[in-house]
Amino acid sequence: MNQETKICQNCKNPFVIGPDDLSFYERIQVPPPTLCPECREQRRIAWRNERALYKRKCDLCGETVVSRVSPDKPYPMYCKKCWWGDTWSPFSYGKEYDFSRPFFEQFRELLYVTPHVSILNLNTVNSEWVNQETDDKNCYLNVGGHYNEDSAYNTYALYTKNSLDNFWMLNSELAYENINCEKCYRVVGSRDCSDSQNIFFSFDCRNCSNCLGCAGLRNKQYYLFNEPRSKESYEEFLEEHPLSSYKNFSELRARAETLWNVVPHRFASILRSNEVSGNHITNSKRVFDSWDVEDSEDAKHIYIGGWLRDSYDESAHGASELSYECASGGGVYNSKFCNFCMSGDPLKKIHSSDVEYCYSVIDSKNCFGCANMRSGEYCVLNKKYTKEEYETLVPKIRRHMADMPYEGKNGRVYGYGEFFPVEFAPYGYNETAAQDYYPITKEEAIGKGYLWSDYESDARYEFSDYAIPDDIGYVKDDILQKVLKCEVSGKPYRLVPMELEFYRRMQLPIPRVSPLERHKARMKKLLPRKLFERSCECTGVSSERGNYKNLISHVHGAARCSNTIQTPYSPERPEIVYCEQCYQAEVA
Numbered sequence: 001m002n003q004e005t006k007i008c009q010n011c012k013n014p015f016v017i018g019p020d021d022l023s024f025y026e027r028i029q030v031p032p033p034t035l036c037p038e039c040r041e042q043r044r045i046a047w048r049n050e051r052a053l054y055k056r057k058c059d060l061c062g063e064t065v066v067s068r069v070s071p072d073k074p075y076p077m078y079c080k081k082c083w084w085g086d087t088w089s090p091f092s093y094g095k096e097y098d099f100s101r102p103f104f105e106q107f108r109e110l111l112y113v114t115p116h117v118s119i120l121n122l123n124t125v126n127s128e129w130v131n132q133e134t135d136d137k138n139c140y141l142n143v144g145g146h147y148n149e150d151s152a153y154n155t156y157a158l159y160t161k162n163s164l165d166n167f168w169m170l171n172s173e174l175a176y177e178n179i180n181c182e183k184c185y186r187v188v189g190s191r192d193c194s195d196s197q198n199i200f201f202s203f204d205c206r207n208c209s210n211c212l213g214c215a216g217l218r219n220k221q222y223y224l225f226n227e228p229r230s231k232e233s234y235e236e237f238l239e240e241h242p243l244s245s246y247k248n249f250s251e252l253r254a255r256a257e258t259l260w261n262v263v264p265h266r267f268a269s270i271l272r273s274n275e276v277s278g279n280h281i282t283n284s285k286r287v288f289d290s291w292d293v294e295d296s297e298d299a300k301h302i303y304i305g306g307w308l309r310d311s312y313d314e315s316a317h318g319a320s321e322l323s324y325e326c327a328s329g330g331g332v333y334n335s336k337f338c339n340f341c342m343s344g345d346p347l348k349k350i351h352s353s354d355v356e357y358c359y360s361v362i363d364s365k366n367c368f369g370c371a372n373m374r375s376g377e378y379c380v381l382n383k384k385y386t387k388e389e390y391e392t393l394v395p396k397i398r399r400h401m402a403d404m405p406y407e408g409k410n411g412r413v414y415g416y417g418e419f420f421p422v423e424f425a426p427y428g429y430n431e432t433a434a435q436d437y438y439p440i441t442k443e444e445a446i447g448k449g450y451l452w453s454d455y456e457s458d459a460r461y462e463f464s465d466y467a468i469p470d471d472i473g474y475v476k477d478d479i480l481q482k483v484l485k486c487e488v489s490g491k492p493y494r495l496v497p498m499e500l501e502f503y504r505r506m507q508l509p510i511p512r513v514s515p516l517e518r519h520k521a522r523m524k525k526l527l528p529r530k531l532f533e534r535s536c537e538c539t540g541v542s543s544e545r546g547n548y549k550n551l552i553s554h555v556h557g558a559a560r561c562s563n564t565i566q567t568p569y570s571p572e573r574p575e576i577v578y579c580e581q582c583y584q585a586e587v588a
Contacts, residue, residue, distance in 0.1 A: 002019065003016055003017060003018045003019055003022075004016070004017045004022070004032065005017075006032070006033075006034065008034070008035050008036035008039055009034045009035060009411070009412055009413065010035050010036070010039040010043075010410075010412060011036060011038075011039050013036060015036035015037065017032050017033070020300075021300070021312075024300075024310075024312055024324075028322060028324055028334075028336065030324060030336065030416070030417045031402075031415075031416065031417040032417075033313075033325075033417065033418075034413075034417075034418065035418075037289065037301045037313070038529075038530075040301070040313055040325065040419065041301070041303050041313070041315055041437075041529075042434050042437070042438045043419055043420075043422050044313070044315045044325065044326075044327040044339070044419055045303075045315050045316075045327060045432060045433040045434045045437065046422050046425050046427075046429055046432050046434040046450060047327065047328075047339050047359075047420065047422075047425045047426070047427070047432065048315070048316065048327060048328050048339075048432050048433045048434075049068045049131075049426075049427040049431045049432050049433075050131060050132060050143045050144060050155075050432070050433050050436075051131065051141070051143050051155075051516070051519070052068065052070070052427065052430075052431035052432075052453070053066055053067065053068060053119070053129060053131060053141075054066070054067050054068075054069070054070045054071065054455075054457070055067070055071075055457075056069060056070065056071045056077055056118070057071075058077065058078055058079035058082055058118065059076040059077055059078060059115065060076075060078045060079070060082040060087065060088065060115070061078075061079060061081070061082050063079055065079040065080075065118050065119070066118065066119055066128050066129050067079075067118040067119060068116075068118065068119055068120070068131060068427075069116055069118065069426070070431075070453065070455040071455070072455045073426070074112060075111070075112040075113065075114075075115075075116060075426065076113075076114070076115040076116065077115065077116050077117075077118055078115040078116070078117060078118065079118045080117060080118055080119065080121075082115075083115060083116075083117040083118070084117075084374075088115065090114060090370075090372055090373035090374060090376070090382055091373070091376070091379070091382055091383070091384055093110060093113055093114050093382050094379070094381060094382040094383030094384065095109075095110065095381045095382070095383060096381075096383065097369075097380055097381060097393065097397060099396075099400055101404075102401070102404050102405060102406035102407075102414075103357075103369065103397060103400065103401045103404075103406070104406035104408075104414050104420070104421055104424070105406060106369070106381060107357065107369050107371070107381070107420070107424075108421075108424045110369070110370075110371050110381055110382060111359060111371045111372075111424065111426070114371045114372035114373075114382065115372055116360065116372055116426065117360065117372070119131055120132045120340070121133045121134065121136070122134040122135070123135045124136045124137070124139070125137040125138070126138050126139075127139040127140070127142070129141050130142045130143070131143055131144075132144045132328070133145055133146060133148070134146045134147070135147045135148075136148045136149070136151075137149045137150070138150045138151075138498070139151050139152060140152040140153070140496060140498065141153050141515060142154045142155075142157060143155045143156070144156045144316065145157040145158050145160075146158050146159075147159045148160045148161070148163075149161045149162075150162045150498065151163045151164065152164050152165075152496070152498060152499060152502075152515075153165045153515045153518065153519070154166045154167075154169060155167045155168070155519065155522075156168045156169075156292075156304070157169040157170070158170050158171070159171045159172075160172050160173065160175060161173040161174075162174050162502060162505075163175035163176065164176050164177075164499065164502055165177045165511075165515070165518055165519075165522070166178045166179070166181070167179045167180070167519075167522045167523075167526075168180045168181075168280075168292070169181055169182070170182035170183070171183045172184045172185065172187065173185050173186075174186040174187070174505075174506060175187050175188075176188045176189070176502075176506060176508060177189045177518075177522075178190050178191065178193070179191045179192070179522060179525060179526070180192050180269075180280065181193045181194065182194045182195075183195045183196075184196050184197065184199065185197040185198075186198050186199070186506070187199045187200075187202075188200045188201065188243070188506070188508065189201040189253050189256075190202045190203065190205070191203045191204070191260075191525075192204045192269070193205045193206070193208075194206050194207075195207045196208045196209060196211075197209045197210075198210045198211075199211050199212075199214075200212040200213070200243065200252075200256075201213050201252055201253050201256035201257070202214040202215065202217070202256070203215040203216070203256075203257075203260040203263075204216050204217075204263075204265070204266070204587065205217045205218075205220075206218050206219075207219045208220045208221060208223070209221040209222075210222045210223075210231075210234055211223040211224075212224050212225070212234075212237075212238070212252065212256070213225040213226075213252060213255060213256035213259055214226050214256075214259075215259055215260045215262075215263040216263040216264065216586075216587045218587070218588070222234040224237055225255070225256070225259055226259065226263070242471070242507070243507060243508060243509075244471050244472045244473055244507040244508065244509060245470050245471045245509060246468075246470050246471075246509035246510070246512070247470055249508065249509050260575075261574045261575050261576070262547050262548055262576065263548060263576065263587070264537075264538075264543070264548060264576050264577070264578040264582065264583055264586050264587055265569065265575045265576060265577050265578070265583075266578070266580065266583045266587070267534075267536070267565040267566075267567040267569070267577055267578065267579055267580065267583070268280075268281075268565075268566070268567055268568065269281070270282075270580075271283070273285065273287070274286075275287075275288075276288065276290070277289055277290070277531060277566050278290040278291050278293065278302075278531070279291055279292075279527060279529075279568045280292045280293070281293045281294070282294040282295070283295045284296045284297065284299075285297045285298070286298045286299075287299045287300070287302065288300045288301075289301050289531065290302035290303070290305070291303050291304070291529050292304045292305070293305050293306065293308070294306045294307075295307050296308040296309070296311075297309050297310075298310045298311075299311045299312065299314070300312050300313075301313045301314075302314045302317075303315045303316070303529065304316045304317075305317050305318055306318040306319070307319040307320075307330075308320055308321070308323065309321040309322075310322050310323075311323040311324065311326075312324050312325070313325045313326075314326055314327070315327040315328065316328045316433075317329055317330055318330040318331075319331045319332075320332045320333065320335065321333050321334070322334045322335075323335045323336070324336045324337070325337045325338075325419045326338045326339070326341065327339050327340075328340045329341045329342040330342050330343070331343035331351045331352065332351060332352045332353065332355065333351060333352075333353040333354070334353055334354045334355075335352070335353075335354075335355050335356070335358075336355075336356045336357070337356060337357045337418075337419050337420070338355055338356070338357070338358045338359070338361070339358075339359050339360070339420070340359060340360040340361075341355050341358050341359075341360070341361045341362070341364075342362060343362070343363060351363075352364050352365060353365050353366075354366045354367075355367045355368075355370075356368045356369075356394075357369045357420075358370045358371070358373075359371045359372065359420070360372045360373070361373045361374075361376065362374045362375070363375050364376040364377060364379070365377045365378075366378045366379075366387075366390060367379045367380075368380045368390075368394050368397065369381050369397070370382050378390040380393055380394065380397070398416045399416075401415050401416035402415050402416045406421065408421040408422075408423060408449065409421075409423050409449030410448060410449040412449070422449065422450055422451075423449050423450065423451060425450075425451055427451070427453065428450075428451045428452045428453025428454075428455075429445045429450040429451055429452055430442070430445070430452055430453055431453050436519075436520075436523050437523070437529065461483045461492040462483065463483050463484075463485045463492060464481075464482040464483045464484070466479070466482045466484070468484065468510050468512065469510075470509070471509065472503050472504060472507060472508060472509050472510065473507075475500070475503075475504075475510055477500075479495055479500065479510070480494070480495055480496075480497060480500060482494070482495075486512075486513050486514040486517055487512045487513050488513045488514075488517040489513075489514060489516070489517050491514060492514075493513075493514035493515065495510070527568040527569065528568055528570070529568070530568060530570075531566040531567065531568060532566070532567055532568070532569065532570050532571060533564060533565070533566055534564065534565055534567055534569070534571055534577065535561075535562075535563070535564055535565070536561040536562075536563045536564075536565055536577070536578055536579035536581075536582055537576055537577050537578060538550065538554065538556075538560070538561040538578050538579070538582040539560045539561070540554065540556060540557060540558040540559050540560055540561070541558055543576045543578075544576075545576070547576065548576050550585075550586060551586055552585060552586070554581070554582055554585050555581065555585075561578075561579060561581070561582055563579040563581065563582075565577070565579050
């Protein structure tokens with residue numbers, strides 16, 4: 001097969017569909033996409049609400065619960081107990097397929113009449129305000145993680161304890177304001193560190209302890225800004241510059257992050273993997289243009305995924321095979337164009353299979369165009385059929401979708417092979433993960449045909465006449481009753497008791513911005529989900545810009561490294577970027 005070049009019907013930019021892509025589409029019997037990979041990802045995660053949580057009454061039992069669904073949404077919401085209970089049937093909403101109307105019109109009606117579950121979490125204890133989490137205990141406003149305890153404001157944290165404000169934190173304890181760290185104890189303001197303890201404002205350090213403002217260290221202890229110190233000298237510095245002071249904390253962090261840019265950076269974080277491209281890929285084979293992926297094979301355009309096989313275009317999806325254009329689910333075989341479709345109880349190892357164009361369909365098989373349904377089989381638009389009826393009807397619907405596509409906003413056309421129209425999403429664009437990775441203004445969102453939420457709670461707060469002390473040592477318990485003003489958004493925020501206890505235990509200052517703005521600041525520090533073709537910056541004896549001198553001789557000697565790399569570091573960024581061979585020689 002020859003490659004094809006198409007124009008994305010959303011952003012109008014050209015994109016290439018290669019021979020391997022065409023073979024995959026032919027294998028799963030779908031037409032090639034009409035949107036570029038980035039626009040497809042943006043469309044999928046515009047259906048994923050992670051952190052916009054509200055108080056709302058269950059439309060079945062009337063109890064007020066924490067919900068992903070704001071009170072002004074035009075569709076019903078059931079609390080977890082009711083949604084998973086037996087007092088209602090998703091099949092009662094089933095409807096006949098109407099061949100005189102586009103499929104997506106009919107699906108939208110079903111989506112907005114069926115009850116949505118209030119929040120997605122499982123096996124949690126004293127963790128009412130967590131979403132898309134399992135097995136949390138004493139946690140608050142965690143998102144997308146599992147097996148956490150006494151932690152808050154984390155995104156994608158697994159097996160953490162007593163940790164706050166982290167993004168991708170694994171198997172760690174006493175962690176604060178970190179990105180992509182694992183197996184760490186008492187780590188603060190750091191990035192890409194592992195197997196370390198008592199680490200502050202450090203980057204790419206492994207098996208280190210008692211280091212502050214360091215980068216690219218291995219097996220070191222008592223270092224300040226990459227310079228060795230005696231134990232006594234190191235501790236004296238911390239006494240003179242206590243991190244309990246907001247002023248010291250901010251100044252040291254800024255100084256450290258400047259130093260990070262003058263040591264070689266690995267072109268991409270790819271570990272124990274073969275034939276892969278992207279960033280943060282581990283234990284994988286033949287995985288291309290993918291981000292935050294582990295233990296996967298033969299996959300492409302994956303954005304947060306694990307244990308995938310033969311799958312394309314997945315977002316926050318895992319443990320699946322033959323999956324295409326799916327998001328926020330897992331444990332599924334042969335799924336296409338689905339969102340929040342998964343196994344309801346991983347311990348039972350019940351898996352969904354052969355589901356297509358489904359939303360929030362759990363433990364189901366052979367379903368097409370269904371919404372908010374459990375334990376279904378041979379269903380179309382939530383109506384049950386016999387096996388023979390289903391296998392006759394579904395091919396007709398696919399052909400009908402191609403012959404009578406839905407015409408959406410901004411001229412976008414949705415036939416068979418397209419994910420759900422973004423204007424059908426149950427949430428405003430600003431409530432979803434799309435705003436994290438593809439931030440736009442309200443005016444831009446509306447102009448592009450996306451939804452936007454202006455909902456605000458009726459609760460009103462009067463800011464407290466209170467100045468946060470510079471040092472945590474001067475903060476009293478009465479701060480828990482204060483309404484603080486975020487220095488970025490100007491909106492109110494408050495501390496919760498576990499948060500104050502954490503700052504005191506860690507001897508860290510009170511943050512001056514709200515949890516949401518802290519999350520936004522972390523997201524801005526992430527590398528883009530794009531690849532740039534560059535040359536390795538190693539010139540033999542130093543970096544290209546001369547701001548780093550090589551420590552040892554490389555295999556290419558004093559000559560410039562000839563390797564080209566595909567990296568998320570764009571050419572105009574300040575970091576020094578080395579290929580794997582040169583990085584291993586200098587840092588690892």
